[in-house]
Amino acid sequence: xxxxxxxxxxxxxxxxSGLLSPPPARAADLTLNFLFSQPPDTWDAVIAGFEKANxxxxxxxxxxxxxxxxxxxxxxxxxxxxxxxxxxxxxxxxPGFARRGYLVELSDMRPTFEKAVSREAIDxxxxxxxxxxxxxxxxxxxLFYNKDLLAKASLPxxxxxxxxxxxxxxxxxxxxxxxxxxxxWGFGFDQVDRYYQLQPLYxxxxxxxxxxxxxxLTPAVTTPKWIETTEWYxxxxxxxxxxxxxxxxxxxxxxxxGQLAYFYGGPWQMGLFFRTPDLHFGIAAVPYFAAxxxxxxxxSWSMAVNPYSNNRxxxxxxxxxxxxxxxxxxxxxxxxxxxxxxxxxxxxYLKRIAAQGGAITQGYDALVRYxxxxxxxxxxxxxxxxxFEQIMNxxxxxxxxxxxxxxxxKAADEQLRVAFSRL
Amino acid sequence: MxxxxxxxxxxxxxxxxxxxxxxxxxxxxxxxxxxxxxWPTLQAVMVAFEVGPGSLPSxxxxxxxxxxxxxxxxxxxxALYSVLVxxxxxxxxxxxxxxxxxxxxxxxxxxxxVLLPVAVPQAVSAVIWGVAMRPDGPLNAAFQALGLGAxxxxxxxRQALASIIVIVSWIGVGxxxxxxxxxxxxxxxxxxxxxxxxxxxxWQRFRLITLPLLRRPLTFVLVADTVANFLVFxxxxxxTRGGPxxxxxxxxxxxxxxxxxxxxxxxxxxxxxxxxxxxxxxVSIQFRLMLAxxxxx
Numbered sequence: 144x145x146x147x148x149x150x151x152x153x154x155x156x157x158x159x160s161g162l163l164s165p166p167p168a169r170a171a172d173l174t175l176n177f178l179f180s181q182p183p184d185t186w187d188a189v190i191a192g193f194e195k196a197n198x199x200x201x202x203x204x205x206x207x208x209x210x211x212x213x214x215x216x217x218x219x220x221x222x223x224x225x226x227x228x229x230x231x232x233x234x235x236x237x238p239g240f241a242r243r244g245y246l247v248e249l250s251d252m253r254p255t256f257e258k259a260v261s262r263e264a265i266d267x268x269x270x271x272x273x274x275x276x277x278x279x280x281x282x283x284x285x286l287f288y289n290k291d292l293l294a295k296a297s298l299p300x301x302x303x304x305x306x307x308x309x310x311x312x313x314x315x316x317x318x319x320x321x322x323x324x325x326x327x328w329g330f331g332f333d334q335v336d337r338y339y340q341l342q343p344l345y346x347x348x349x350x351x352x353x354x355x356x357x358x359x360l361t362p363a364v365t366t367p368k369w370i371e372t373t374e375w376y377x378x379x380x381x382x383x384x385x386x387x388x389x390x391x392x393x394x395x396x397x398x399x400x401g402q403l404a405y406f407y408g409g410p411w412q413m414g415l416f417f418r419t420p421d422l423h424f425g426i427a428a429v430p431y432f433a434a435x436x437x438x439x440x441x442x443s444w445s446m447a448v449n450p451y452s453n454n455r456x457x458x459x460x461x462x463x464x465x466x467x468x469x470x471x472x473x474x475x476x477x478x479x480x481x482x483x484x485x486x487x488x489x490x491x492y493l494k495r496i497a498a499q500g501g502a503i504t505q506g507y508d509a510l511v512r513y514x515x516x517x518x519x520x521x522x523x524x525x526x527x528x529x530x531f532e533q534i535m536n537x538x539x540x541x542x543x544x545x546x547x548x549x550x551x552x553k554a555a556d557e558q559l560r561v562a563f564s565r566l
Numbered sequence: 567m568x569x570x571x572x573x574x575x576x577x578x579x580x581x582x583x584x585x586x587x588x589x590x591x592x593x594x595x596x597x598x599x600x601x602x603x604x605w606p607t608l609q610a611v612m613v614a615f616e617v618g619p620g621s622l623p624s625x626x627x628x629x630x631x632x633x634x635x636x637x638x639x640x641x642x643x644x645a646l647y648s649v650l651v652x653x654x655x656x657x658x659x660x661x662x663x664x665x666x667x668x669x670x671x672x673x674x675x676x677x678x679x680v681l682l683p684v685a686v687p688q689a690v691s692a693v694i695w696g697v698a699m700r701p702d703g704p705l706n707a708a709f710q711a712l713g714l715g716a717x718x719x720x721x722x723x724r725q726a727l728a729s730i731i732v733i734v735s736w737i738g739v740g741x742x743x744x745x746x747x748x749x750x751x752x753x754x755x756x757x758x759x760x761x762x763x764x765x766x767x768x769w770q771r772f773r774l775i776t777l778p779l780l781r782r783p784l785t786f787v788l789v790a791d792t793v794a795n796f797l798v799f800x801x802x803x804x805x806t807r808g809g810p811x812x813x814x815x816x817x818x819x820x821x822x823x824x825x826x827x828x829x830x831x832x833x834x835x836x837x838x839x840x841x842x843x844x845x846x847x848x849v850s851i852q853f854r855l856m857l858a859x860x861x862x863x
Binding site: 210213543 | 702703822
């Protein structure tokens with residue numbers, strides 16, 4: 144490997160020293176730098192709407208992969224870099240980021256927040272009783288299925304009705320049948336190896352979130368229930384039902400190209416699947432373990448303002464437009480079809496999805512309302528979340544690749560204890 | 567300017583001018599090295615000895631690291647990786663250099679093809695190899711067609727490090743080969759002619775003429791390749807993130823995780839300091855061994 148390749152620390156050094164920062168813009172044509180991990184076209188509508196309403200402000204996009212966003216925030220805002228104004232902040236990261244001083248406190252806007260979004264949405268962006276970020280979306284989960292692959296195996300469509308939802312045992316039986324009838328893969332997780340989507344497995348099986356204690360800083364990932372659920376996850380891959388070696392970003396295209404019979408994914412994928420020609424898909428309520436209760440992931444992205452930004456006022460205006468402004472919040476869901484946290488936009492979003500999906504999304508409205516009110520589980524709100532997420536995602540990946548569940552969880556437990564001791 | 571300087575002979579003033587010009591040309595590079603390399607390194611070393619804001623210098627971060635199995639594991643993985651990757655890359659680069667130094671048809675084309683992977687950004691190479699090595703990827707399709715059976719590659723703790731070695735070697739070998747070809751071109755042909763007249767075979771000519779006369783470029787390649795391999799990061803971050811089961815957790819990846827995933831800046835700075843010390847030690851030993859008996863100087 145050649146020497147002339149830049150060392151990443153040098154890159155971080157350059158960025159932190161501000162050498163790559165754009166020169167300060169004139170007040171008349173201020174440019175906001177917006178850092179996020181979604182495809183850049185996610186923001187086409189909302190940026191156009193914001194720039195139209197604020198002709199003197201332009202928004203420049205900086206997109207990084209999901210796995211790199213945390214590092215980008217730590218390395219840039221951690222070094223007091225002013226070249227980011229607004230950035231996407233996954234809601235469980237709020238307590239940790241607030242503690243490290245990466246977020247602007249927004250508590251003085253509480254009345255505006257309370258008018259626009261729900262109590263739960265405010266809780267999701269709060270730490271120590273203070274508001275730190277603008278809640279953008281909320282989330283639930285769907286079981287997508289490929290109608291053609293199910294028809295080939297003479298399998299009935301799984302129900303969208305939450306009262307009739309299938310158990311995991313029945314879904315996996317059906318997935319094996321679909322695979323035997325020609326589907327390349329029977330079942331797959333959209334965000335494979337990520338705690339966000341796997342937490343409900345543990346919750347549904349009665350294993351808990353994996354953290355205990357008053358500050359949620361005591362690992363509990365080696366309990367018999369945790370090991371049992373992790374073994375279940377590992378068997379999806381060792382049995383050949385789900386693919387190994389495919390990163391989360393390539394899972395939705397696998398379903399989109401007709402290689403996957405059942406797909407456990409977020410509503411954000413509907414937009415993509417609506418746009419995919421020749422894909423005949425349906426949506427259903429996600430399964431649960433028969434011995435436990437239904438459980439679904441929730442919370443989503445929020446918009447945070449960099450405390451070191453030189454354009455704080457404009458940055459607050461943009462983040463606020465995307466979330467607390469009814470019209471702006473709806474625009475932010477145009478391509479990324481997630482329910483907005485904004486109450487008025489939420490209703491408009493459900494109407495739009497019903498019109499867009501036709502027969503496919505009939506019943507989606509009731510499903511989303513039911514899941515958010517009854518089965519949604521929040522990720523642990525703790526200052527140790529960032530460490531917990533990174534360590535657990537790697538542990539899940541090891542199990543997926545054939546690592547023994549008990550050994551892997553024991554190693555993760557040790558890593559968590561070491562990481563928490565450094566907080 | 568003092569009087570004495572003004573009365574100096576014209577020659578010295580000219581020399582001053584040369585010095586000034588040289589300093590002018592060198593200044594941007596020197597400033598860049600100071601600001602971009604030395605200053606961050608110095609900062610990292612200072613942070614490595616801190617335990618809290620305003621605390622006295624302490625070895626606590628180093629003690630913590632050596633008690634953490636993640637870090638010691640990454641040192642062991644890096645040692646294994648270095649022992650394997652450097653000899654493999656240098657042997658391949660040398661073999662290719664000798665081969666492509668022959669009067670082969672279309673030799674320029676072959677050299678270009680071998681060098682080409684260097685021009686592809688590392689991240690792009692990593693993504694391409696990642697797709698090729700997927701369990702259902704084209705490489706396994708080829709293996710199965712040849713009756714070799716599908717391989718897990720990056721998903722197996724037994725094959726992942728070897729897969730990373732293949733990928734970084736694909737990128738690096740052509741680059742190091744170019745230096746060795748340049749070295750080969752510098753060896754006067756009369757040595758080979760004389761040896762041929764004396765009845766030396768190809769192996770004897772390689773061992774007794776090529777290798778000793780190639781010592782200087784080989785030393786450079788050995789040292790630079792070793793350093794580059796200690797700093798390998800992009801393929802690991804993109805393809806395995808140190809897994810499966812820590813089998814590819816090279817020390818650079820460990821430092822990155824510590825700094826930017828875990829937010830443990832002091833631990834990462836201490837790990838960086840240890841890495842710099844290890845690299846300096848290894849490189850010093852290599853220089854001593856390679857240049858100890860410089861019989862052609």
